[in-house]
Each structure stands twice: as structure tokens, then as C-alpha cells.
Amino acid sequence: MGELFRSEEMTLAQLFLQSEAAYCCVSELGEIGMVQFRDLNPDVNVFQRKFVNEVRRCEEMDRKLRFVEKEIKKADMPIVDTGENPEVPVPRDMIDLEATFEKLENELKEINTNQEALKKNFLELTELKHILRRTQQFFDEMEDPTLLEESSTLLDPNEVNRVAPLRLGFVAGVIGRERIPTFERMLWRVCRGNVFLRQADIEDSLEDPSSGDQVHKSVFIIFFQGDQLKNRVKKICEGFRATLYPCPETPQERKEMLAGVNARIDDLQMVLNQTEDHRQRVLQAAAKAVRVWFIKVRKMKAIYHTLNLCNIDVTQKCLIAEVWCPVSDLDSIQFALRRGTEKSGSTVPSILNRMQTKQTPPTYNKTNKLTSGFQNIVDAYGIGSYREINPAPYTIITFPFLFAVMFGDLGHGVLMTCAALYLVLRESRLIAQKNDNEMFSMVFAGRYIMLMMGLFSIYTGIIYNDCFSKSLNVFGSGWSVRPMFNVRVGGNWTFETLEGNKVLQLDPAVDGVFKGPYPIGIDPIWNIATNKLTFLNSFKMKMSIILGVIHMLFGVTLSLFNHLYFQKPLNIYLGFIPEIVFMASLFGYLVLLIFYKWLLYDVRLSRDAPSLLIAFINMFLFNYSDPTVKPLYTGQQALQTLLVLIALACVPCMLIVKTLVLRRQYLWRKNLGTQNFGGIRVGNGPTDDEAEIIQHDQLSQHSEDEPEAREEEEFNFADVAVHQAIHTIEYCLGCISNTASYLRLWALSLAHAQLSEVLWSMVMHIGLSTRSVAGFCLLSIVFCFFAVLTVAILLIMEGLSAFLHALRLHWVEFQNKFYSGQGFKFLPFTFEGILDGKFED
Known part of the structure; x- marks a missing residue:
């Protein structure tokens, strides 16, 4: 490792x-x-490279395969994925693959063209069948069957000449059902009411041959008189995309045509079934091999692109x-x-x-399933510079731990661990399913991060003794009320006092009241104490300061290994040592004061314990004359004054001394490398680094690689001084702001505990308030509501909040002490990444 x-x-x-x-x-x-x-x-232009024709041929094959894949998906067929990783076909096999794909594409296109033509013919015959049936119904419903041969009062009610018979014409067709109202109004307005329209819906939906969608249509018949109205009616039908069909005028002709149409429909249906069966067989054969074909083609394309x-x-x-x-x-x-x-x-x-x-060189960090998630967290801040310390191994422990400090709850940690274990134990099946959901993919990629966060949350939940806002009384409380009662009996406390008062103060100074510390975690009696919040605030705030200072000191310590590896002794003496001394003399001293106060003051001396905050502020102000602030130990003033002076002395070392030393080193190298003899500048030969450089082959020489083109940059004192000043000010102020930033551990831990307690008291407490049979039903409903809110608010929302804050603590407060993140990632040529879509051409 x-x-x-x-x-x-x-x-x-x-x-x-x-x-x-x-x-x-x-x-x-x-x-x-x-x-x-x-x-x-x-x-060189992409289109002028040697293997551009091979790349184009691979792209053409890929296009054909995408067409085949589209047809397979359109037919709702599963694409067989056996997980096989075929070898790359040799170049001479490209001709065979091209011929196979060309034949398959042409066959599918021919089948689709024929099928579409057959479906279009089938649709027309089906519509004609409905027209013939409905038209016959229209004529049968008419009381006088001789209406077509005689004049009608519909055309002109005022016409009095009824001697000469008039002949009515008609057209029949189908139209989309949704267009009927508009179609009818248009006919009425354009023809001025001189047409008669009858329409009826087709019960069965019809398939559109071009799109494959199901459409609903209606049959209509329009009666009119004269060629002028006939032309108007046809134009209106054309505008509304209505399809007109020839319809015989006599019932016998209509009956004979209907029989012929039915016979043609039956024959056409048989041909359509055979065509569909053939198409299914072709697609089933392609579905078994299309995945392997895709892999072969994309591997070939990647190879030629690389060549x-x-x-x-x-x-x-x-x-x-x-x-x-x-x-x-x-x-x-x-x-x-x-x-x-x-x-x-x-x-x-x-x-x-x-x-x-x-x-x-590029930066390459080898990872596995466990470490890849944490490495991605680090890389999201910035790809590490070449060969610098990688924060990922330490992030594996510190990230879930700091998350758990803010998310500390035994019950919530168990739920998160179970969810992560499900993803971990079934990862092979879930990977095989290839779920495209972006949210699920993100959660699945971080399954090991979730597992570690859940396990650490269980640990901190045990330390906080917090499980769904309730404490677990496993070992019995370390507090006892009986000694207190024995002291008070005959005085203020009686049995009635104990039963009638909800709030009574236990004095730990009384012998026997405090039997000893709880074996692990916080005593469960604090869960019912009225000063619980005051106690937990003090505990978690000091714990946040301790963890934050240790975390930052560890980050500064890691910078030492970078300086040692890159052989920069100046950064060690005028960088690392002043930084570690500055932080340790101020904030490391504060951590020691916290532990000292915890160890020195017991229950009898706690009333006289001085405030650490006031003492720390007075340390910077050199204010030791306040009589209300008692010293913690003898010689505190002298030691604190010395520590502040040491910290202040570290500032000019980082700010001024390092810049001056850098300038002197540059002048020394310049004078050592060249000397002036008679006004002629003579070099002392190449440096050791330049002597080791092997010249590239003449075909691959580049000016940026030649040592002659690499002259040492001129030392700019102003730029170096400004850069060093910014770094020094940022570090010194950052020590204060970063330490305060770790107080988010206390704030979010308190917020999570309070939200959990509010959810229990406002939701779950309702179901537990009744003990009847109806209360059991109410409890079941309330528990479901409680479970949903717990998962949605406390697990997802609060978990995401704690995750983001832990991310910030690592990116800003921890990694900036030693990690520059100014490198570029190693992107190897790998078929696995190309086939998964991770790397593009």
C-alpha cells in the first residue's frame, strides 16, 4: 500500500x-x-493523418450498429450481454465486419420499407372496409332510397320546379377524430350550408405506418349537388388531411367491393405476419452479437485513433x-x-x-474499490502535483470520523451502515444491471464511503450515548439519588418531595451521589437533566477544538515529508518549523490547557475554575492584572508570554528571512555558474540536470524539451516577496479562522441531536401517549410517518449537510497545509475506460 x-x-x-x-x-x-x-x-489536421480512413470506416460501422441497436430496442428485445470481452479483430477482419454490417443494415432497411408499404396498404384497405360498412348503414337509415336520383329540398327550399329530377353526388373518406368539429364548421361556411355531412367513429384504433402510433379516426360521407361544390369539398378534405376513397353508388357494387376488400385484407395480414416473423428472427440473431460487435468496433477505432x-x-x-x-x-x-x-x-x-x-509528469494514484471513492474526494479539490503527499490514505479515516462527529447517532448510523452494506454485498449484481440513473450511480460509487461513515457514526453514537435522541442505559447510571436523600431527610427533602418535584439538583460533592464515570460514553442520566444542553455544549465545543488543532497539526507535519522528498531544506527551516511552532505555541497550548483543566479541577474545585476563553484572550493581550481571573498554574504568565513571543518571532522568519535567503541563493548560483573575463561571459558548462538529459530522436525533437531552450527564469524579488507575504498572512490568520471553523463539528452535532429530539417528541411521542387498541393502530401510522421523516430529514438532508461540512474541513482546513493540487491526471489508453464511456477521443 x-x-x-x-x-x-x-x-x-x-x-x-x-x-x-x-x-x-x-x-x-x-x-x-x-x-x-x-x-x-x-x-497536423485530423483529416490529414495516416489512419484517418480507418477511423472513418470504424465510425461508419459504429453508425450501422447504432441503427441495428435502435431497431432492436424498438422491437422491445433484450440485448444479450454475457460480459464477454472479445479480442480486438485483426485489420484484415475489418472487411468481413463491414460486409456483415452492410448486409444486416440493408436487410433491415428493406424489411422496414416493405413492412411500411404493407402496413400503409393494410391501413388503406381497413379504412375502405369501414367506409363501405358505414356508408351502407347511412343509406339503410334513409327512409327514401331514391333520394340520390331525385331532387332534394335540402339544396334550395324555395325551389318550386320539381319536375326535372336532380342527382346528388357524394364523397366518402376518413379523417382524424379530433378534426371533425373544425371540419364540419369549415364545410358549412365554405359551402354555405349546401352540403349534408354524416360521420361515425371507428371503434378500433388504427396504426400509423410511418410512426407506429395508434390513431383514432372517423368515417364521413358528404352529399352535394354540382361540380362546383364537389371541387370545394375535395379541397377542404385535402386541407384537413382527410383521405377520400371511391365508394360505389349501388348496394350491390358496395357489397361486392367489401367482399373483395376483406379477401385482400386477409391475404395482406398473412404477408404482414410473415414479414414480422422474418424481422424478429433477424433482430434476435443480431441481439445476441451486437454487444460484441460494438466492443470490437470501438476497440478498433480507439487503436487507429491512437496510431x-x-x-x-x-x-x-x-x-x-x-x-x-x-x-x-x-x-x-x-x-x-x-x-x-x-x-x-x-x-x-x-x-x-x-x-x-x-x-x-502526470499524477497517477493506484486505487481499488475502497480507496477510489476517497481518492475522488481529493481529486475533486485538485489533482495532486507530481509525487507530493497524497491525502487520500488519511482521508479514509479522518473524513468519515469528522462526518460521524457531526452525525453521531447510534440508530442513524446503523441505518446508514445497513444501506451501505446492501450496496456493497450486491455490488456485482447492481453493476451487471447497469442502472443509468445518475443519482443512484453517484450513491453506488460512494458505497464504501457510506459504509465507513455509518460505522464511525455508530462509534460516535455510542460515545454520545444517543440513539434516536434516547440514551441507552446499559451499565447503569453513575449517579445515585439515595445518598442525597439521606442527607436531606428531616430537612428539605421527603418522599413527597421526590414524588412531587420533576426537577431536583444532585450535588456531586455529597459522598455516594456520584459513584464513578460511565464505562463508555456519556452517562444516560444526562438525557433527563435540565442542564443537558449546557453540559453537552461545553463538552462538544472543547472536543471540536481538540480535534481541529490535532487535524491541522497533522496536516502541517505532512508538509515536512514533501520538503524532505523534494530536497528543499530551506522550506523545512524557514517554512515547516516556524509554521509548526507558531501553531503549537498558541493553539496546541490551548489544547493542553483544556486537558489540564479537565484533570486538575474536580467537583469541589470546579466552582473556582477560570474561563479558558478569557485566559486565552488575555494571553494575546498580555493582560494579567484582572483579579477575577485566577491563574491555572504557577508561572502561567511567564510561560504564556514566552509562547506568544515565540509565535511572533516565527512570523518574520516566514515573511522576510525566507525571501532574503532565496534572493541570496539565486545570486550565488548566478555567480557560480558564470564568470566575466575581459567583458566576455563564459559558462562553466552544463549543470548536472542538463548533463543527464538525453536528446530526443530527430523525428521527435521539440523545442520545449531541449535544455538550450530552458533558461533559468530571472529572480523577481518583488514577486517572491509578495507571494511569501500572502502565504504568511494566509497561514497566520488561517490558524485562527481554521480553528474556529472546526466549531462546525460542535454546531452540527448539536443541531442533529436537537432535530432528532424534536422529531421524537413531536411525532413518535403522539403514538406512545395512548395504551388502548386504537392506540396501537395510531402508533403504527405514527411510526411510518416517523420513519419517513427520519430517513428524509435526519439521514438524507442532515447526512448531506454533514458530508459537505466534512468535505470543506478537508479541502480548506486540512489539505491547504501541505497539498497544492496543481498537477494533471494520468489518463491511460485503456479499452475498459473507453467502453465504459469514461474517456472520450
Whole structure:
């Protein structure tokens, strides 16, 4: 686990891959996921790179597979996911895959086109069938069947000439049911009431062949007289997207047409069923292999995209790549390259050559299922600088502990632990389900964080002796009322006094009243004490100060390991030592005073105990003349004065001395590196770092890597002084503000306990107030209400609040003491991350 405390040691390596083996070698490197490729062609357009055609072919295959996947999902078929991780197909298999996908796509498109045409024909025949049936009903309902051949008073009521018979025309069709009212009004207005409309709803819904949606339509028939009205009616029908169908005028012709339509519908239904069966068979066969196809195509695309990052030798026989990789994994990378060379059948081995560079390597922290969540918490603040101390191992303990200090409740901790255990024990099944819900995915990713927070909450709940706002009396209280009663009998206290008074004060100075401390946690008698809040406030406030100062001192101590590793003795003598002394002499002394007061003053001396807050303020003001403030120990004034002076002396060490020493070191290096002889500036040769630099190959040289292009920056005294002043002021003021910030541990712990108590007294107490049968039913209802509020408010809302405050304490108060977080993350080329969608091209 040593690599977890500091990021992995990285190196820049150069790969020489033979053209015929490059594909297989990159494939093997993608399987192990241990190298990050650098783009050696930053100035080359994407469309001008060597393997751009292969990338386009992979994208085209991916498009076809997405079309097939869409058709499978449209058919409500499950896509088979066996968890198989197929090997990358060799380049010559791309032609076979393209042919397979092309054939499958064309077949599905042809089936869809034919099916849509058949469905459209089926819809038209179905609508015609309903028209013929409804039209016959319309004519049967008419009292005079000769209306079509004789004149009608509907056309012109004032017409008196009835000798010449007039012939009425009609059209029939179907229209959307929702358009009927508007359609009818438009006919009436345009035709001025000279048409007669009959309509009836089609009971069964019809399928739209283009969209597949179910639509509801109505059959209509319109009677009119004359070609002019006929043209108007047809235009209105066209505007309302009504479909007109030919309808015979005689009943015999309609009957014969209906029989023919029914026969055609039956034949068409049989063809549709066969077409659908064929489509289902094609999709079922595709559903079994589409997942594997996706993996193969996306792996091929990733390989060709990576090959586009490489340089090509002038002989066109060798590809040159530069990669960042962990030093500890070089053997695995070499082995992967050998496997790739053997698979390709190449006789020339691939070469891995380590390079020296002044570029800052990426930061890589190896994690597992438990540590990845806490590493993400640290990385959310900032990716660590290369090889600096990683806060994640310490966050595994301190983060859930500080959360639990604010969330301390035995019952709530058990509920959170059970929820986290469910996610942990069923993680394999839940991963296989691939739930796309963003909220669930976030909670599932932090399951081990929840588990640790729940376990620590159980511990702090035992310390607070708090379980759903109630105390557990396991070992019996350390307080006894009998000695107090024996002292008071015959005086103020009697049996009636005990029974009639709810509030009586126990004097711990009386022998036997206080038998001894509770074995673990807080005595349960404090749960019924009226001064419970006063006691807990004092206890939790002092505990918050102690935890905060220890946490910050630990953070400052970790900075020492950074200075030692990077060999910066100046930062140790003029940075770490003044910082640790400044904080320890002031706030470390305050912590010692708290423990001293707890140990020195017992129940008989507690009335004369001085206030630590007043004593700490007077320490800064050098005010020791107040007669009301008694000293805690002999020589307190001299010691406190010395500690304040030591703390003040640390400030100029950080503020001024370090800046002056930095300037003197720069001038010394400048004078040592060059000397003037006769006005000519002569160098003493390259430094040790420059001597170790290996020149890049001519094909991969970059100006930023050449030592000649790396001149030492000119020392700017003003900038360094301002930067050091900001850091010193921030640290000194931060020691005060950060210590006060840890009081949120006390505030949120108190708020959580009070919310839990209010919820119990206002909700659960109602159900427990009655003891009848009806009270049992009421208790069941109230308990459900209590459980919902507990989960929603105390677990989710309060838990999220405590989580965010613990996050702030680590990011601001703890990590800023030693963690800069100015690096960039190591993003290896890995098929696993690409297939999961974690890394984009």
C-alpha cells in the first residue's frame, strides 16, 4: 500500500513499433491500460493523418450498429450481454465486419420499407372496409332510397320546379377524430350550408405506418349537388388531411367491393405476419452479437485513433510514439509489446526506450474499490502535483470520523451502515444491471464511503450515548439519588418531595451521589437533566477544538515529508518549523490547557475554575492584572508570554528571512555558474540536470524539451516577496479562522441531536401517549410517518449537510497545509475506460 501515500513514479518513454506490429502492440497496451500516449502531430489536421480512413470506416460501422441497436430496442428485445470481452479483430477482419454490417443494415432497411408499404396498404384497405360498412348503414337509415336520383329540398327550399329530377353526388373518406368539429364548421361556411355531412367513429384504433402510433379516426360521407361544390369539398378534405376513397353508388357494387376488400385484407395480414416473423428472427440473431460487435468496433477505432498520435519513420516501416507510464509497470508494458509482436507475426521486436525530460509528469494514484471513492474526494479539490503527499490514505479515516462527529447517532448510523452494506454485498449484481440513473450511480460509487461513515457514526453514537435522541442505559447510571436523600431527610427533602418535584439538583460533592464515570460514553442520566444542553455544549465545543488543532497539526507535519522528498531544506527551516511552532505555541497550548483543566479541577474545585476563553484572550493581550481571573498554574504568565513571543518571532522568519535567503541563493548560483573575463561571459558548462538529459530522436525533437531552450527564469524579488507575504498572512490568520471553523463539528452535532429530539417528541411521542387498541393502530401510522421523516430529514438532508461540512474541513482546513493540487491526471489508453464511456477521443 506504499504507492497510495505518494503518487506513482512516472517516466517518459519512446516506443519504436514496426508498421505491421503497431496495431497489435497498441491493442495489447489498451488491454493493460498502463500508458498515456502523447500527440506527436499537434500541428497536423485530423483529416490529414495516416489512419484517418480507418477511423472513418470504424465510425461508419459504429453508425450501422447504432441503427441495428435502435431497431432492436424498438422491437422491445433484450440485448444479450454475457460480459464477454472479445479480442480486438485483426485489420484484415475489418472487411468481413463491414460486409456483415452492410448486409444486416440493408436487410433491415428493406424489411422496414416493405413492412411500411404493407402496413400503409393494410391501413388503406381497413379504412375502405369501414367506409363501405358505414356508408351502407347511412343509406339503410334513409327512409327514401331514391333520394340520390331525385331532387332534394335540402339544396334550395324555395325551389318550386320539381319536375326535372336532380342527382346528388357524394364523397366518402376518413379523417382524424379530433378534426371533425373544425371540419364540419369549415364545410358549412365554405359551402354555405349546401352540403349534408354524416360521420361515425371507428371503434378500433388504427396504426400509423410511418410512426407506429395508434390513431383514432372517423368515417364521413358528404352529399352535394354540382361540380362546383364537389371541387370545394375535395379541397377542404385535402386541407384537413382527410383521405377520400371511391365508394360505389349501388348496394350491390358496395357489397361486392367489401367482399373483395376483406379477401385482400386477409391475404395482406398473412404477408404482414410473415414479414414480422422474418424481422424478429433477424433482430434476435443480431441481439445476441451486437454487444460484441460494438466492443470490437470501438476497440478498433480507439487503436487507429491512437496510431494517429504517432510519428512515422521516413522509411514508412516504423511508428514512433511517446508515452507516459509508471516505472513500476515497465515490465508489464514490455511483456505486452512482446505479445503484440508475436500476434502480428513480426520478426522485429518493438523497442521501449526511457527518456529524460524536464516536463512535469502526470499524477497517477493506484486505487481499488475502497480507496477510489476517497481518492475522488481529493481529486475533486485538485489533482495532486507530481509525487507530493497524497491525502487520500488519511482521508479514509479522518473524513468519515469528522462526518460521524457531526452525525453521531447510534440508530442513524446503523441505518446508514445497513444501506451501505446492501450496496456493497450486491455490488456485482447492481453493476451487471447497469442502472443509468445518475443519482443512484453517484450513491453506488460512494458505497464504501457510506459504509465507513455509518460505522464511525455508530462509534460516535455510542460515545454520545444517543440513539434516536434516547440514551441507552446499559451499565447503569453513575449517579445515585439515595445518598442525597439521606442527607436531606428531616430537612428539605421527603418522599413527597421526590414524588412531587420533576426537577431536583444532585450535588456531586455529597459522598455516594456520584459513584464513578460511565464505562463508555456519556452517562444516560444526562438525557433527563435540565442542564443537558449546557453540559453537552461545553463538552462538544472543547472536543471540536481538540480535534481541529490535532487535524491541522497533522496536516502541517505532512508538509515536512514533501520538503524532505523534494530536497528543499530551506522550506523545512524557514517554512515547516516556524509554521509548526507558531501553531503549537498558541493553539496546541490551548489544547493542553483544556486537558489540564479537565484533570486538575474536580467537583469541589470546579466552582473556582477560570474561563479558558478569557485566559486565552488575555494571553494575546498580555493582560494579567484582572483579579477575577485566577491563574491555572504557577508561572502561567511567564510561560504564556514566552509562547506568544515565540509565535511572533516565527512570523518574520516566514515573511522576510525566507525571501532574503532565496534572493541570496539565486545570486550565488548566478555567480557560480558564470564568470566575466575581459567583458566576455563564459559558462562553466552544463549543470548536472542538463548533463543527464538525453536528446530526443530527430523525428521527435521539440523545442520545449531541449535544455538550450530552458533558461533559468530571472529572480523577481518583488514577486517572491509578495507571494511569501500572502502565504504568511494566509497561514497566520488561517490558524485562527481554521480553528474556529472546526466549531462546525460542535454546531452540527448539536443541531442533529436537537432535530432528532424534536422529531421524537413531536411525532413518535403522539403514538406512545395512548395504551388502548386504537392506540396501537395510531402508533403504527405514527411510526411510518416517523420513519419517513427520519430517513428524509435526519439521514438524507442532515447526512448531506454533514458530508459537505466534512468535505470543506478537508479541502480548506486540512489539505491547504501541505497539498497544492496543481498537477494533471494520468489518463491511460485503456479499452475498459473507453467502453465504459469514461474517456472520450
